[in-house]
Amino acid sequence: MSDVQQQAAPPRPESGERVSPARRATQIALTVLSLGMSLVVGFTVDGPTLWGLAPIAIYAILVLIGLDIMLASVAALVSGFLLLHSDPIDAASMLGGALGSDIVEIGLIIMLGAGLGEVLTRTRGATYLVRMIVDRFGVDTPVRAQLSIMIASGVLVIALGTLIGAFAIAAPIVIPIAARLGFTRSSTALMMFIGGACGMFVAPFVGSMVAIREYSGVSYPEYVLTAGGPLTIVCFAVGFVVIRWCQRHPVSAEDYYDEREIGDQDTALPPSARRSTIAFLLTFAVLVAYGVVTRAGTSFAVVALIVMAVVTGVAARMPVNAILKAIYEGCGRLVDMFLLFWMLAALLTVVEELKPYDVLLERFGSDLKALGVLGFLIVVALIGWLGISGASAAQVIVIDRVFGPTAEALGVPVQAWAVVLLCSCQADTFGPSPGPNMISPMAFARSTALKRMIYCGWILLAASLAVYVIQLALLS
Template sequence: MADGSFNLWWGLVGLIPLLVYMVLVLREMDPLPATVICVVIGAVINAKSLVGVGADLSKAMGSFLGLVGLIIMLGRGLGEILSETKVAHTLVYKIMYGIGVNSQRKAALGIMLASLVIVGLLGTMAGGIAIIAPIVNPIAAAVGLSPAMVAVMYQSVGEEALTLGPFTPPVVTLLGLTKLDYGTMLVTAAIPVAVVTMIAAWVMMWRIQRDTAEKSPYDDTIKSSSAGFTPTETSRRATNVFIWLFIALIAYGIFIKAATPYVISVMLILAFVVGFVGKMKFDDICRGVVRGMAGNVGLFLLFILLELLIKYVEHAGGFKAITYLLMPLIQIGGKTAVVIAGGAIGAFGISGAVVAELMTLHKMFVSLVGQYGVSMIAWTVALIVATRVTNFIIPGSNMVAMMGFAQSKDLGSMIRNGWAVAIAQTGLLIIYALFVA
């Protein structure tokens, strides 16, 4: 027994669904079926009837994770409109030719900026880089950048764009968990992590370029090819409207300290205004939004089920058991230990969907964060590092997809860069733990 009526051993049993989930995703099972299996295990441990599980599912639809799932689907819908009206393509074109690419370093900066903007706006690495790659790969090849270097750029910038963009799943989740406003989270946590990441990645990119430029260059067909995209007057107009309206809506949201549901209004307004300016019909805009949302229905279901999984682990005392076991370490290290332990466990011990990692870690440590008065800024950095490091050091779907878009087969370069970034981010986490927590 521990803490009066709390049974530590039963609490450890309550962790079984979470442990099974970690094993399944590490074995590269798709997160949705893995979560279904673990929800069933959690329901059995908590002696839930079929009626009880149905009632829990109904409540989960209105939970914070249910809201995140809806926002992510709408984000995909907005992305569909930006692609349909060629706003996303025009943004990439403006960035690349605005910089005036006539050297390797300018090309690298252009690719990084384009990746940051598009992935940050669309909220998806795969979807964003899929738009960018056909336009920038020929430019990269023409100035002599290697596929290995371009792949490293895609991942390094794409991962950080997901923690900077206002509508991305990690950002929406972070704001909901920490209760920080977007501006505070951006300036005090996301940007510092992005800066150290980009410094480490910039150094590694040029080392990789030096090592691979002659050994593994782009082939001549890529060098001579052209994406063939030229913005039209309509796409330029729609892009300008999107930029100014986006800035105005975000500024207004920050000014009024709008809560997470405000994002839904922003996305719908942007989708319809940009669609109309881009000369889409009302019916086509609606169909485009729905078509985009349909691509993320699986994620919406995943988040609903994750709400159940976390609830069942918590109800069985699993998170309380972790807190109890960590107490000797925390009592020695205090706030610093809470921040470092949270970041390290997430980075090196938990894998899977980012939102699942964020929710799980927060539930594990939220009582300790409150008990020891840990700064929410330091805790936010811990959550960001926890979810980013995993993708940089483990050859998962994000890493492999970026290699595919860049037409690179050099996994070793991705791992080298990943560990350099992981070390840089961990160093920043320690600084926050020591001086900000």
């Protein structure tokens, strides 16, 4: 999941990991074997073929065994070229054509979101936003403080478009509050994690959410009402209760903060922080409203993110050069994501040339119809959740390209398809295994209670899966 899920200045837990020689040898062997198989098949099979799904399978397998997602994408793309037995000129033409695709546009949106996040960070607007929410809801009782921290985490994720970046900014503000009120480290980590995840589910300009709306065909209000909104409400409510239980049952005496960690969270912010926050919120509200009224498409998000970044910087009286440098630096951290989506766009172009979906519908269409619409949707959602890994927006695209034609043939309503895409890319936020988005709030909250986080994640996972099934049953 995780938008890549990953991104204002988020730490990247996966970077620097040492890969064992045995795993590296396995990755190399599988990559070479996959490319060799593609070369042989490319010269023995002509016309539409189910082998056209091989590059996507190779991509999924290589990511699952831990190969860097960019390398996995390149390997899958080369596999597709071999299956098509494309010459270098044809391959270059496909790569050039892919730059104009809507998939690359989503990669650009993710990159520009990081640029906006960097501007908000430099103006201290993100910090002021958290304090404003905390002051508004109050911290005079543990319940009010918990509500404030969860809402602040969610709003910050909506503003920055990243979970990990939001945690990094929120932690120095919320930890002294949590420490003074006697919250445990594990409960504080859960408050940030659950609140942030709920914000992600309804964020209008986050790459994965834009991808869901683009490929399902629903508008933002429809998406909130039928997919992201119900999930957010249930997860927030269940999470709130779970955190209250966890707070009454601390993991150990060491789970509490000590006096040194109470700190001073009243450090004065420059006047520019308030101005930039107000400017950002007003611009955000106006652009979202305009997008809803005009039913603006994916391209509008590109313009909206640039406008919000510029207005926020100007309100803080940043020089134009400083605003541009902040945007460049934020975008620069996610150039790899832009390149990933470029590779993915080219890969899916190659797959479409092989026409495996035509064969899939011809051979298995009757079996898929026998499952019924609800059965088909549940199977696809499970495949997306457990079977396809990678950046969350990329997961949406792959699932739609593989199963979208069948869904259209079965007459699946667009609202139900939006729910399937949401489940495919976001169900693994809560498990079954911990990912960077689950572990990072623990690091920021200085908690080591991984088992507590995993078990609570499973409770949220069960609740979210129940929501998905109910939504699909009602919408299909």
